[in-house]
Amino acid sequence: xxxxxxxxxxxxxxxxxxxxxxxxxxxxxxxxxxxxxxxxxxxxxxxxxxxxxxxxxxxxxxxxxxxxxxxxxxxxxxxxxxxxxxxxxxxxxxxxxxxxxxxxxxxxxxxxxxxxxxxxxxxxxxxxxxxxxxxxxxxxxxxxxxxxxxxxxxxxxxxxxxxxxxxxxxxxxxxxxxxxxxxxxxxxxxxxxxxxxxxxxxxxxxxxxxxxxxxxxxxxxxxxxxxxxxxxxxxxxxxxxxxxxxxxxxxxxxxxxxxxxxxxxxxxxxxxxxxxxxxxxxxxxxxxxxxxxxxxxxxxxxxxxxxxxxxxxxxxxxxxxxxxxxxxxxxxxxxxxxxxxxxxxxxxxxxxxxxxxxxxxxxxxxxxxxxxxxxxxxxxxxxxxxxxxxxxxxxxxxxxxxxxxxxxxxxxxxxxxxxxxxxxxxxxxxxxxxxxxxxxxxxxxxxxxxxxxxxxxxxxxxxxxxxxxxxxxxxxxxxxxxxxxxxxxxxxxxxxxxxxxxxxxxxxxxxxxxxxxxxxxxxxxxxxxxxxxxxxxxxxxxxxxxxxxxxxxxxxxxxxxxxxxxxxxxxxxxxxxxxxxxxxxxxxxxxxxxxxxxxxxxxxxxxxxxxxxxxxxxxxxxxxxx
Numbered sequence: 070x071x072x073x074x075x076x077x078x079x080x081x082x083x084x085x086x087x088x089x090x091x092x093x094x095x096x097x098x099x100x101x102x103x104x105x106x107x108x109x110x111x112x113x114x115x116x117x118x119x120x121x122x123x124x125x126x127x128x129x130x131x132x133x134x135x136x137x138x139x140x141x142x143x144x145x146x147x148x149x150x151x152x153x154x155x156x157x158x159x160x161x162x163x164x165x166x167x168x169x170x171x172x173x174x175x176x177x178x179x180x181x182x183x184x185x186x187x188x189x190x191x192x193x194x195x196x197x198x199x200x201x202x203x204x205x206x207x208x209x210x211x212x213x214x215x216x217x218x219x220x221x222x223x224x225x226x227x228x229x230x231x232x233x234x235x236x237x238x239x240x241x242x243x244x245x246x247x248x249x250x251x252x253x254x255x256x257x258x259x260x261x262x263x264x265x266x267x268x269x270x271x272x273x274x275x276x277x278x279x280x281x282x283x284x285x286x287x288x289x290x291x292x293x294x295x296x297x298x299x300x301x302x303x304x305x306x307x308x309x310x311x312x313x314x315x316x317x318x319x320x321x322x323x324x325x326x327x328x329x330x331x332x333x334x335x336x337x338x339x340x341x342x343x344x345x346x347x348x349x350x351x352x353x354x355x356x357x358x359x360x361x362x363x364x365x366x367x368x369x370x371x372x373x374x375x376x377x378x379x380x381x382x383x384x385x386x387x388x389x390x391x392x393x394x395x396x397x398x399x400x401x402x403x404x405x406x407x408x409x410x411x412x413x414x415x416x417x418x419x420x421x422x423x424x425x426x427x428x429x430x431x432x433x434x435x436x437x438x439x440x441x442x443x444x445x446x447x448x449x450x451x452x453x454x455x456x457x458x459x460x461x462x463x464x465x466x467x468x469x470x471x472x473x474x475x476x477x478x479x480x481x482x483x484x485x486x487x488x489x490x491x492x493x494x495x496x497x498x499x500x501x502x503x504x505x506x507x508x509x510x511x512x513x514x515x516x517x518x519x520x521x522x523x524x525x526x527x528x529x530x531x532x533x534x535x536x537x538x539x540x541x542x543x544x545x546x547x548x549x550x551x552x553x554x555x556x557x558x559x560x561x562x563x564x565x566x567x568x569x570x571x572x573x574x575x576x577x578x579x580x581x582x583x584x585x586x587x588x589x590x591x592x593x594x595x596x597x598x599x600x601x602x603x604x605x606x607x608x609x610x611x612x613x614x615x616x617x618x619x620x621x622x623x624x625x626x627x628x629x630x631x632x633x634x635x636x637x638x639x640x641x642x643x644x645x646x647x648x649x650x651x652x653x654x655x656x657x658x659x660x661x662x663x664x665x666x667x668x669x670x671x672x673x674x675x676x677x678x679x680x681x682x683x684x685x686x687x688x689x690x691x692x693x694x695x
Contacts, residue, residue, distance in 0.1 A: 083100050085103050114355055114356050114392075114394045115392070116359055116390045116391065116392050117390065118359065118389070118390060118391075119158070119161075119162075119389035119391045120158065120161055120162030120163055120402075120633060120634040120635045120636065121162075121163070121387045121389060121624075121634050121636070122140065122387030122388075122634065123154075123165065123596040123634060124145070124152060124154045124156065124387060125145075125146075125378065125384075125386050125387035126142075126143030126145055126174075126385060126387070127143055127144045127378060127380040127385050128143050128174035128176075128190075128222070128364050129143030129174070129377065130177070130187040130190075131178055131366035131375070131377050132179060132181060132182070132185040132186070132187075132368055133181045133182040133185070133369070134182075134370070134375075135374060135393075136159065136160030136373075137157075137158070137159065137181070137182040138157070138369070138375050138377065139155060139166060139185050140157075140366065140377045141155040141166075142154075142155075142173050142187065142190065143174050143378065144174035144364075145385065146385050150192075150193070151172040151173050151174050153168040153171070154168060155167055155168055155210070156596075157182060158375065158377070158389065161402070162634035162635045163389075163633055164596060164631045164632060164634075166207075168210070169187065169203060170203055170212050171192065171199065171201045171203070171212075173190035173191055173192045173201065174190055175189070175190045175221035175222040175237075175238075176221075177190075177223035177224060179225050179228055179233075180205075180228050181228075181229070183206060183207035184204075184206065184207075184228070184229040184230075185204070185205040185229060186205075186225075186229045186250070187202070187204075187205070187210075188201070188202040188203075188223065188232070188234055189202075189221055189223040189225075189234060190221050191221035191238075198219040198220060198238065198239065199219055199221070200217070200218060200219045201215060202214060202250075202255070204229055213253075214255065216248055217246070217248055217257055218246065222237050222238050222270040222319070223235070223236060223237035224272070224273035226273050226274055226275045226277075226280045227275075227276050227280070228277070229252070230250075231250065231277040232249075233247060233248070233249055233250070233280055233302065234247070234248040234250070234255070235247045235282060235302075236271060236285065247259060247307070250277075258305075259305075271296070271318075272285075272319075272320040272367070273322050274323055274324045275302065275325050275326040276325070279303060279304065279325065280326050281299060281300065281326045281329050281347065281349075282299070282302075283298070283313055283322065283331050283347070283352075284296060284297065284298070284316060284317050284319075284320045284331060284334060286318050294337065295318050295335075295336055295337060296316050297312035297315065297316030298312060299352070310349075310350075311352060314353075315336075316336070317334030317341055318335055320332060320334030321333050321365045321366060321367030321374075321379070322367045323370060323375070324347075324371040325370070325371070327347075327348060327349030328346075328347070328349075328370070328371040328372075329346070329371060330347075330355075330367070330371050330374045330392060331352070332376060333358055333362045333363055333376065333379065334363045335361075339382055340361040340362060340363050340382045341363070342358040342359070342360065342361040342362070343358075344357055344392070346371060359390060360381055360386075361381060361382065362376065362379040362380065362381055362390075363379055364379045364380045365380075371394065372393065372394040373394070375390075376390040376391075376392070377389050402624075402635045402636045403636050403680075403681055403682075404639055406639070407449075407657070407677035407678060407679045408447070408677055410659065410660060410674075410675040411445060411452055412443055412445070412454075412675070413433065413660070413674035414431040414432060414646075414674055415431055415643075415660055415661050416431045416432050416644040417430040417432075417441075417465070417660065418467030418514070418646060419467055419647050419648055419649065420470060420474045420475070420648060420649055421447075421469070421470050421471040421650055422471075422648050423648060423651045423655045423656060423680075424449035425447070425449075425472075426446070426447035426471060426647075427444065427469075427648070428445055428646045428659050429442070429443070429458055429465075429474070429476055429499075430442060430444075430458055430463065430476060430479060431644075431646075431660070440462055440482065442459070442460065443458075444457055444499070447471075447648075447657070447659075455497060456499055457499070458476060458492055458499050459500075459501055460479075462479030462480060462481055462488050463479060463480055464480050464510035465477060465510075466511075466523050466526075467649065468515055468516045468517060468518065468538075469521065471496070471648075472494075472495070473495070473517070473518040473519075474493070474494035474518065475493055475494070475518045475521050476492045476494070477489075477492075477505055477521075477523055478490075478508065478509045478510060480510040487508040487510055487527075487528065487529065488510075489508035491503060491504055493518055503542040503543065505523060506543050506544075507528050507532065509526035509527060509528040509532060509554075510526055510527045510554070511525075511554040512524060512525055512526035512554075512556075513525050513556040513567050514649070515558035515649055516538070516560075516561055516562040516565070517561070517650075518540065519540035520538070520539065520540070520562040521537070521562060522536075522537055522538075522546070522558065522561075522562045522565050523536045523538070523543070524546075524549055524565075524567055525553050525554060525555075525567065526555075527554040530552075531553060531571075531572060531573075533550070533552035535547055535549060535584070535589070537562055546584075546586075546587070547587050547588035549589050550580075550582055550589050550591060551572060551578070551580055551582070553570030553571055553578055553600075554570060554571050554600070555569070555571050556568060556578075556600070557569055557602050558649065559605055559611040560584075560607050560608040563584075564583075564584070566581065566582075566583055566584075566611050567582045567584065567589070568581040568582075568592075568595055568604070568613055568627070569581075569599050569600055569602055571600035576598075577598040577599050577600050577617070577618055578600065579597065579599075580595075581593055592627075592630070593627070593631035593632055594632070596623075596632050596633070596634060597621070597625065599616030599617060599618065599621065600617055600643075601617045601645075602614060602615045602616030602643070602645070603615055603645045603661075605651040605653065605656045605657075606651070606652055606656070607652070607653070609627075609628065610626075610627070610652065610654075611626070611627040612624065612625070612626055612627070612653035612656050613627070613632075614637075614645075614647075614680070615638055615643060615645045615658060615661060616643055617644075620642050620643045620663060620664045622640065623637055623641075624637055624638060624680070626682075627653075635682070638678055640676055640678070642658075642660075642661035642662055642664075643661060644660075644662050645660050645662075646661070654681070655679075655681065656680040657678070657680065658676075658678045658679075658680070660674045660675065660676070662674065
């Protein structure tokens with residue numbers, strides 16, 4: 070057998086511990102004398118889920134990197150007009166950006182998060198195919214000089230001041246024309262000639278002087294067939310490259326002309342998840358996407374790409390997928406199933422942490438809605454019943470910990486029976502305390518048993534009142550800026566966050582307010598307006614999940630100034646409970662009402678989900694060879 074040195078000309082390194090695993094050690098081989106094993110660093114390749122977009126859409130434009138991307142425009146589900154919505158991705162989740170001036174789908178795109186370009190596209194149902202160009206500065210869009218020809222499903226790449234547009238629909242010689250952008254005007258360049266044409270609805274990557282397009286439709290057949298065609302651009306002419314292994318229409322693309330990624334798309338039928346890498350010469354299959362998706366837009370690089378939105382075989386989607394090769398870093402978030410409650414409930418309250426949660430009060434499931442005073446403790450794996458509330462009620466507020474909880478407000482039936490009761494929990498039983506000054510249902514609550522905050526709620530009418538609890542009695546605090554019921558809270562009595570809720574005439578609210586112990590001030594608005602959600606964390610690091618309308622699973626994270634989306638609950642629901650003392654990286658969602666309602670046959674109201682979010686160190690994978 071040949072020795073390593075005779076093959077590679079170097080000896081295997083003899084080390085007492087593994088070296089730092091980063092891109093500089095990729096492909097290296099060493100002997101670990103401590104473990105007695107030969108090791109090599111192997112490349113990591115794969116897709117993972119990122120934060121979910123606020124607006125599900127297909128055929129949007131996108132520009133930037135995997136951790137700093139902007140997604141704009143796109144088509145909404147049938148029966149809805151195209152959108153102007155812009156969302157910005159920070160590597161964790163999405164926040165709303167400035168709206169496009171012209172709603173459209175099927176745009177070409179180029180640039181970065183703070184210097185993006187969107188061009189062409191179509192607005193349905195009218196006026197149809199467009200030649201509109203707009204530039205984005207990170208906050209707002211500005212109308213720029215138009216393309217020379219109307220075209221949608223156009224392929225684009227480059228920067229905001231040096232971009233290329235090629236292909237598009239309708240399928241005519243004009244739209245096989247290449248147009249070059251210099252930051253001010255578009256100029257016609259030669260169309261591809263004497264090469265297979267597959268340029269409608271394909272993918273693309275690269276710069277104005279070195280680009281590549283791939284896949285798409287055959288413009289000469291009806292119905293249009295899929296193409297595996299690759300066309301390479303050198304700044305002046307197009308030449309034929311090697312075909313993709315899997316021809317497809319409307320794939321996503323990312324990277325450069327010599328390090329491109331093509332992913333997803335659809336065959337004549339069905340949709341595909343196939344991913345391929347291009348080195349400037351040949352295409353090589355890589356790990357498939359988690360879900361077969363088409364009509365998405367890609368951004369980023371070959372080693373760190375992003376797929377945003379699109380359409381699956383069943384629905385428009387807001388899903389984001391991240392493709393990583395070799396090194397992973399950043400924020401990973403996921404909801405996992407926990408132990409079920411012993412009883413199904415909604416509209417109760419909760420406090421504590423993910424591994425020491427307390428939930429209490431609320432409703433039993435329909436059709437017979439019975440109020441409950443049941444209290445249950447969670448130890449991180451299972452629930453145990455403990456002492457009941459003295460007054461069974463729904464829509465109450467909560468604060469504190471598992472061994473020092475606080476319950477306040479709520480309602481009996483009929484609806485006019487608002488309650489002002491306050492009860493304290495000592496780890497095994499509840500005791501009556503001094504009442505709230507204002508009886509109310511669905512207040513927001515946060516803080517501890519000896520320093521709690523109650524705000525908003527329905528008090529006939531909806532109120533903006535805030536009350537502070539000092540361990541013995543309630544005193545008046547500063548009113549919220551907007552009266553609302555069913556807001557959610559996080560933080561402490563002197564550094565609190567109140568978000569979402571319900572307020573007529575607009576209904577669901579996206580408002581966020583911050584409390585400093587004296588008064589409320591406006592914070593960043595949520596991406597999704599809703600009420601009846603749950604949340605936890607601090608004023609500068611909060612999490613919100615679930616809620617109505619729609620009994621959604623949407624999860625958002627707050628960083629002290631703005632909200633961004635994260636991984637959604639597995640089961641969307643409203644009127645759920647949470648441990649409000651839990652950090653936003655380790656929260657818990659309990660009970661609630663699912664989209665189909667809670668019935669004896671639907672135990673969604675007993676479900677527990679645990680949120681795990683963590684900052685990852687730079688990681689790599691090693692292969693032990695002996």
